[in-house]
Amino acid sequence: MKYLPLVWAGIWRRRSRAVLMLLQIASAFLLFGLLQGLNSGIKQAIARTHSDRLYVGSAVSLGVPLPISLLPQLKNVPGVKLVTPLVQFPSIYQKPGQGIPMNGVDPEAFFGMFSDYIVPKAQVEALKNNRTGVILGSTPAKRFGIKVGDRLALQSQQPKRDGSNAWVFDVVGIFEVPSQPSGASAAIVNFDYLNDARLGDRDTALLYIALADTPAHAPAVMRAIDKAFANSSNETRTQSEGDMIASQIQRIADLDLIIGGIVGAVFFALLLATGALMMQSIRERVPELAVLKTLGFSDRRVMVLILVEAVIFCVFSAAIGLGLASIILPAARTLIGIASMPGIVFASGIGFAVALAIIGGSVPAWRGLKLQVAEALAGR
Amino acid sequence: MTFLKQTIALTATGLRGISERRGSSLVTVIGVTAVVGVLVSLLAIREGATIFSGTTARPDVVDVISRGATSTAQSVLSRDAVAVIEDAPGVKRAPDGRPYVVATTLVSVDAIKKNGKRGNVYLVGFSPGAALVQSNVKVIEGRQYRPAVHEVTVSDPIRKMYRNMNIGDHIVLNRTEWTIVGVFAGNDSIGDSVLRADAATVMSAFNRNTYQSANVQLESPAAMQKFKDALTTNPAVAVEVRTSAQSFKDNFGQLNSLLDFVAYFVGTVMASGAIFGALNSLYASVDARRREIATLRAIGFNSGPIIVSVLLEGLVLALPGAFLGALVAWVLFNGNVVDVAGLIFKLTVTPRLLVISIFWALTIGLIGGSLPALRAARLPVATALRAT
Numbered sequence: 001m002k003y004l005p006l007v008w009a010g011i012w013r014r015r016s017r018a019v020l021m022l023l024q025i026a027s028a029f030l031l032f033g034l035l036q037g038l039n040s041g042i043k044q045a046i047a048r049t050h051s052d053r054l055y056v057g058s059a060v061s062l063g064v065p066l067p068i069s070l071l072p073q074l075k076n077v078p079g080v081k082l083v084t085p086l087v088q089f090p091s092i093y094q095k096p097g098q099g100i101p102m103n104g105v106d107p108e109a110f111f112g113m114f115s116d117y118i119v120p121k122a123q124v125e126a127l128k129n130n131r132t133g134v135i136l137g138s139t140p141a142k143r144f145g146i147k148v149g150d151r152l153a154l155q156s157q158q159p160k161r162d163g164s165n166a167w168v169f170d171v172v173g174i175f176e177v178p179s180q181p182s183g184a185s186a187a188i189v190n191f192d193y194l195n196d197a198r199l200g201d202r203d204t205a206l207l208y209i210a211l212a213d214t215p216a217h218a219p220a221v222m223r224a225i226d227k228a229f230a231n232s233s234n235e236t237r238t239q240s241e242g243d244m245i246a247s248q249i250q251r252i253a254d255l256d257l258i259i260g261g262i263v264g265a266v267f268f269a270l271l272l273a274t275g276a277l278m279m280q281s282i283r284e285r286v287p288e289l290a291v292l293k294t295l296g297f298s299d300r301r302v303m304v305l306i307l308v309e310a311v312i313f314c315v316f317s318a319a320i321g322l323g324l325a326s327i328i329l330p331a332a333r334t335l336i337g338i339a340s341m342p343g344i345v346f347a348s349g350i351g352f353a354v355a356l357a358i359i360g361g362s363v364p365a366w367r368g369l370k371l372q373v374a375e376a377l378a379g380r
Numbered sequence: 381m382t383f384l385k386q387t388i389a390l391t392a393t394g395l396r397g398i399s400e401r402r403g404s405s406l407v408t409v410i411g412v413t414a415v416v417g418v419l420v421s422l423l424a425i426r427e428g429a430t431i432f433s434g435t436t437a438r439p440d441v442v443d444v445i446s447r448g449a450t451s452t453a454q455s456v457l458s459r460d461a462v463a464v465i466e467d468a469p470g471v472k473r474a475p476d477g478r479p480y481v482v483a484t485t486l487v488s489v490d491a492i493k494k495n496g497k498r499g500n501v502y503l504v505g506f507s508p509g510a511a512l513v514q515s516n517v518k519v520i521e522g523r524q525y526r527p528a529v530h531e532v533t534v535s536d537p538i539r540k541m542y543r544n545m546n547i548g549d550h551i552v553l554n555r556t557e558w559t560i561v562g563v564f565a566g567n568d569s570i571g572d573s574v575l576r577a578d579a580a581t582v583m584s585a586f587n588r589n590t591y592q593s594a595n596v597q598l599e600s601p602a603a604m605q606k607f608k609d610a611l612t613t614n615p616a617v618a619v620e621v622r623t624s625a626q627s628f629k630d631n632f633g634q635l636n637s638l639l640d641f642v643a644y645f646v647g648t649v650m651a652s653g654a655i656f657g658a659l660n661s662l663y664a665s666v667d668a669r670r671r672e673i674a675t676l677r678a679i680g681f682n683s684g685p686i687i688v689s690v691l692l693e694g695l696v697l698a699l700p701g702a703f704l705g706a707l708v709a710w711v712l713f714n715g716n717v718v719d720v721a722g723l724i725f726k727l728t729v730t731p732r733l734l735v736i737s738i739f740w741a742l743t744i745g746l747i748g749g750s751l752p753a754l755r756a757a758r759l760p761v762a763t764a765l766r767a768t
Contacts, residue, residue: 017660024656031649060554060586061488061500200456235555237490262418262646266653269407269414273657276403280664 003305010309013281018313021277025317025356026324028270029349033325035259036348037341041329042245042255044342048179049241052215053113054222056208059235065204066234068195074208077228079221081213084109085191085205089198091156091167093144100140101186102154102167104194105209107135111188113211116179123148123173131193134169137184138176146171154187159199167197210238267352274360278310282364289368290376303369310361311354318353322346386681390689393672395696397665404661405697411654412701412744413708416737418650420709422643423736424727425718426636439601440472441513443627444594444611447618452627457483457591461617462507465594468610470603474512480597482509485579487586489553491542499719501538503553504574505582513597514566517576522547522562527578530585533562534575537717537724556585573724595624651744658748662694666756673756674764683757690756694749695742702741706734 012018056074058064074083084106091102107127111119119135127133134152146152152169159165169189177183195202212221222238229236282289289302297305326341398405444465445455457465462483465471472480485505493499508527510517525531532551539545549560564576583589598607608621622630666673673686710729717726 016663020656020660020663024653024660027649027653027656031646031653034649035646059490061490064488064554064586231555233555261421265414265418266650269411269657270653272410273407273660276407277660279403 003308007305007309007312010285010305011313013285017277017281021274022313022317022320024273025270025314025353026321028266029318029321029353030324030328031266031321032263032349032352033322033341033345034329035263036345037325037329039255039259040342040345046242046245049245050116050215051240051242052212052218053241054210054212054218054225054238055241055244056210056225056236056238057206059226059237065201065206066208066236068203068205070205070208070229070234070236073228074210074225077210077221077224079213079217079224080210082109082113082211084113084209085207086209087191087194087201087204087206089156089158089167089194091154091158091187093140093152093154098140098144100136100154102156102194103186103188104191105188106191107188109211110209111135111175113209117175117177117184119173119175123175126172127188127190130170130172131190132169133172133190135173135175135188136171137186137188138174139185140187141171141174148173152187160197161199163199267356271356271360274310274314274356275363278306278361278364279367282306282367286371286376289371290373293371293373294377299369299371302371303365306365306368307358307361310357310365314353314357314360315350318349318356322349383682383685386676386685387688387692390676390681390685391692393669394665394689394693397668398693398697401661401664401668404664408654408658408661408697408748409701409704411657412698412741413704415647415650415654415744416702416705416741417708418705419643419647419740420706420729420733420737421713421727422639422646423733424709424713424729425725426639426643427728427730427733438597438624440598440603441624442596442598442604442607443622443624444596444619445592445622445627447620452484452486452593455593457594457619459589459591461619462591462594464614464617465596465611465619468596468607470598470607470610472597472599478509478512480509480512481507481594482513483507483579483591483594485582485588485591487553487582487588489575491545491551493542493719494540499542501542501724502574503532503577503582505577505579507579507591510576513595517564517566519562520565522560525561525577527581530556530558530577530581531561532558532575532577533564534560535573535724536563536565537726538573538575539563541717541719541724554586647740651740654744655747658694658698658744659751661697662690662749662752663755665693666690666752669756670759670764674759674761677759677761678765687753687757690753691746691749694745694752696745698741698745698748699738701744702734702737705741706737709733 056066056070058066068085071083071085074080085104087104089102089104091100092098093100107124111117111124123135127135136146136152140146148171150171152171154167154169155165156167157165160167169187175184175188191205210221210225212218218240222240225238226236292302292305293299322341322345326346329341443452444457445452446457446461462481465483466479466481474480484507487503487505488500489503490498491501506514519533520536522533525533534545544551545560547560547562550557551560552558558575558577579591583591596607598604604621604623611617611619611621677683677686706729713727714729715726717724719725
């Protein structure tokens with residue numbers, strides 16, 4: 001601990017160079033923090049999912065509609081507690097850019113299985129009794145100042161039977177999702193109404209959501225559902241909630257591979273940069289190190305001093321970059337639905353910083369260890 | 381003239397210094413290489429898409445979709461509507477009277493990739509007019525699909541990316557077995573991401589009764605207005621007519637801007653890191669020559685040539701990174717196929733990307749050289765000469 005001032009002085013020996021190096025390391029870790037934060041945020045969202053909620057889609061491909069006639073059969077599959085059909089219309093409120101997805105479901109079953117969606121019982125009852133009712137997510141409700149009792153007009157590309165694209169609902173409730181704030185973004189409406197009123201694809205569901213009686217039974221129930229419809233004209237493929245999100249993400253891009261590639265290139269360049277800079281710094285300080293040895297510092301202690309200096313500097317710079325990333329990341333929250341940078345990203349970032357310092361500093365530290373006092377002082 | 385001579389002399393000494401400070405110079409080169417390599421690799425994804433849009437954006441080919449649809453996937457065209465389109469004025473006709481109209485129906489189907497993961501591809505059914513309108517699409521291996529039997533042709537990227545997609549293989553889609561009979565090349569609006577088959581066959585296999593969109597080749601680009609007016613004033617159909625360029629923008633514009641955003645965002649953060657590295661390297665270069673520069677100033681060299689020479693040194697350090705980075709991206713990724721949101725992109729490193737990488741590298745070099753150049757120019761002569 002008493003050597004801290006010495007280490008600190010070593011770091012800031014050439015102030016402008018140290019500041020530039022700090023910025024270079026910080027920007028690399030900023031990128032690392034953003035990319036990994038995004039990636040593990042998505043993975044955490046997957047891990048948080050409820051394994052007892054099962055998504056029944058067409059075996060052809062997700063998005064190929066299934067007929068509504070599957071509903072009674074699904075209800076009869078042993079182990080299935082609740083089932084709701086789901087149709088989803090992308091729609092906009094007032095103007096483009098203000099999207100509110102319209103989800104047509106069986107309200108009682110839907111809110112029964114999405115127990116993490118907080119809504120008063122009476123409001124679910126009200127939605128059941130009002131065909132054109134809607135329970136709106138708290139996010140758009142707050143953003144647009146919509147209250148219970150208001151009318152909600154949404155524009156969707158899905159036309160109604162009367163040819164218009166305007167869907168008007170009575171707001172009978174507001175739901176919140178405390179565990180995942182970005183989850184409360186949809187407008188939950190009656191499937192029956194949406195199905196009757198829409199022009200195309202009538203009497204079909206995009207998919208069904210089923211609730212298994214216990215999470216432990218979920219895999220068996222999934223198999224039972226797919227077996228029930230095997231060799232029918234509507235074969236199904238049932239996925240758990242986590243699988244569902246994972247396969248959606250997988251459809252967009254192979255994130256692990258892309259992020260791994262970018263982070264690899266960044267760190268490779270950074271490793272060379274820190275290594276070269278430390279070499280240069282040690283070369284300039286040869287006389288100083290020789291003086292330290294003359295004063296009685298052992299070879300090993302000089303080596304450790306150099307390494308500690310590198311570690312402190314890299315960790316300090318990396319922390320700045322990761323800190324910046326954790327400030328920026330929540331801004332992307334509405335896009336991807338993660339609230340903050342996961343701690344694991346911060347921890348692994350610091351781990352990488354230490355590794356960077358030790359690998360980059362090993363050659364200079366070795367030089368410090370091997371330094372011959374007489375030669376070094378004579379060289380001056 | 382003196383300016384030029386002084387600049388050349390100074391730059392030459394600066395460049396000789398590069399080999400003396402091999403370590404830090406190499407770091408700058410590799411730093412720029414990493415930036416350019418990542419940037420070019422990411423941009424190459426969408427460059428592949430840009431290339432196939434370019435070949436299809438013909439002024440005489442228009443896209444017809446249902447009114448209100450924002451993309452082909454949301455459009456619905458009945459058989460009657462397609463018949464109306466085929467009879468519309470302005471449509472090019474073959475000598476035997478067949479209209480240059482191809483109606484398509486599109487189904488997203490799941491398939492298993494070679495790495496075992498599930499992906500999705502589009503099975504597109506084409507009406508017989510495909511042979512006329514898409515004369516650039518050729519079967520390069522095997523033979524063309526036939527109607528009424530379940531046969532498809534695949535693109536080369538799909539064959540490489542997915543299992544069981546070789547000629548003679550069978551795949552099961554919606555409980556019907558389809559045989560791969562050929563490989564096609566050439567591009568239509570979804571390019572290389574599709575399996576091609578006969579429209580009527582696809583529609584009967586997937587219980588469909590409607591097409592999604594129609595591609596129409598006109599007599600000439602000038603016939604566009606006539607054709608458009610005839611359809612939009614016809615109360616029997618509710619359709620919109622778009623140029624193929626517009627159609628591409630509507631279908632893929634958002635995806636393209638997202639890919640661009642990711643590439644340039646990552647590129648910018650990396651480039652700022654490289655700029656700090658270049659600054660360090662050039663400050664070191666200037667510092668190493670403090671006495672030299674001060675001496676030159678003392679004997680009458682102007683600060684102009686000093687600034688220019690440091691900037692030039694920055695450019696020289698950055699430029700190899702542009703070529704190396706583009707080369708690394710080309711060697712590693714050119715021709716690879718990636719799947720983004722069900723569309724297959726063939727990574728393509730084009731001359732345009734090389735120009736972009738040179739531009740980025742030079743920017744990094746210039747910014748990295750600017751502050752050290754100013755320091756060199758402002759060097760107090762007396763102090764610098766006294767320095768050890």
